[in-house]
Amino acid sequence: MSKALSHAKIAPRSSFERGHADHGWLNSYHTFSFAQYYDPRFQNFGALRVLNEDRVAPKNGFPTHRHRDAEIFSYILSGELTHRDSMVSKRNDSAANKNDFYRMHRGDVQFTTGGTGIAHSEQNEHSKEEVHFLQIWALPWKKGLPPAYHTMTFPEESKRNKFITIISPLKAGAEATSEEEKAAVPVIEGTVPIHADFLMGASIIARGQSAIWKVGGDDAVQSKKDRKIYVHLPMRKIGAKIRLAGKLDLEEGDGAFVKNVNAGDELLVESVGDGEAELVVLDSD
Template identity: 40%
Template sequence: MLEIRRGNERGHANHGWLDSYHSFSFADYHDPEHVHFGALRVINEDRVAGGQGFGTHGHRDMEIVSYVLEGALAHRDSMGNGSTIRPGDVQRMSAGTGVRHSEFNGSPTDTAHFLQIWIIPDAPGGAPGYEEKRFDDAEKRGRLRVIASPHGRDGAVKIGADTEIYAGLVDGDERVEFDVPAGRRVYVHVARGAVSVNGEALEAGDAAKLVDVPKVTLERGAAAEVLLFDLG
């Protein structure tokens, strides 16, 4: 099965300082057909105006991954972590038994554009944690680079869920194939540009759900930046 969801079908909320698209039910956007896909619970595409951001608030029992596309995102949390991440950086915060944090645009003038991803953990009540890693474009060019994994495989950030997240850049004649392990499902989100997924043309904001397929093929890219989720 291959199911396409177009970017303009997502939930949308514009608060002035925040322009956000929701791939799954979130906040005031309720869609019983798009609550989660396996352990993948949230993909929010956020654009935050300069000098603005999310004030201190709490989470628990969720693996939260931030992937910056443009600009800078300044993070502070109750575990004592504080840093600013930029394109190429991947941040993972395990909320576990509870953590409070804030996320602000690291620039007073430029828009910050990023994806906020929530993964449901395998078990509730774990210890909160934080990690960030950098993955240069060369690591993702014409291939899928694992950026999050249950065991931190190949230098990825470590998440407490049976999920792996890959990032790839696909352009021109580049062709990327992903062999789907038996019994797994795959979700592909196009963050930028355009690309063909198993023969279907997708653009920025579009996504593909794939179930019972042996392989995922990404090709005919036009400056595409893609995230692929390997889900149990």
């Protein structure tokens, strides 16, 4: 273990131990209790509540359904995912139609604040290719927030052998005014704002290379002590493998809980497999 993280506690979450549901059209793995999968040991980790790794078959998807009081985001790994929602009319003065949608591809992140209630659908409308994505939920710092959507693209090259921050807290904080909510300014410029003391980072590390995640970002979070970091290496089926803090090795589909770390600590991630390692880091209070 690196000297900078000698105080950290790191525990693996093996891929084969996750909850699993195969509905034919949807093949989903659950890191935390979700739907029919329940394990009292894995309810949440700080504000992180759901981490599902999903594959949806062509011409299938999630029909219109409602969410409230959750921060929900999708990170697209391959394929395409088409999103339609109940706020279309607020973005377009004309009647809602088939052209009112977001069609997401690799590198896109779609973020939803459920707040007081919102309805959306997510469909793989491609005729041949499945879509592979991470669905992640975080617990907001308060209930009853105004519903909102954000969609951003984070190019693959920006993640090469380094971490970029994708999501950071709303700068105005838990007591944001309605005007500040509409402005949706994040603490870190160029990221998606979340209603939580929470960061999401991503990296694509070439074989033999490494990257460092700085816990808490550069003074981007309010809670500085005892941050809770979850690292996940998606199943891309390319022989990826990573080593955390010089100690714990993770294979595709594996994750790890990192505790007893503080803002400013550095988590070293090395790519030690045959394929490049694309991973996400979820950094919570």
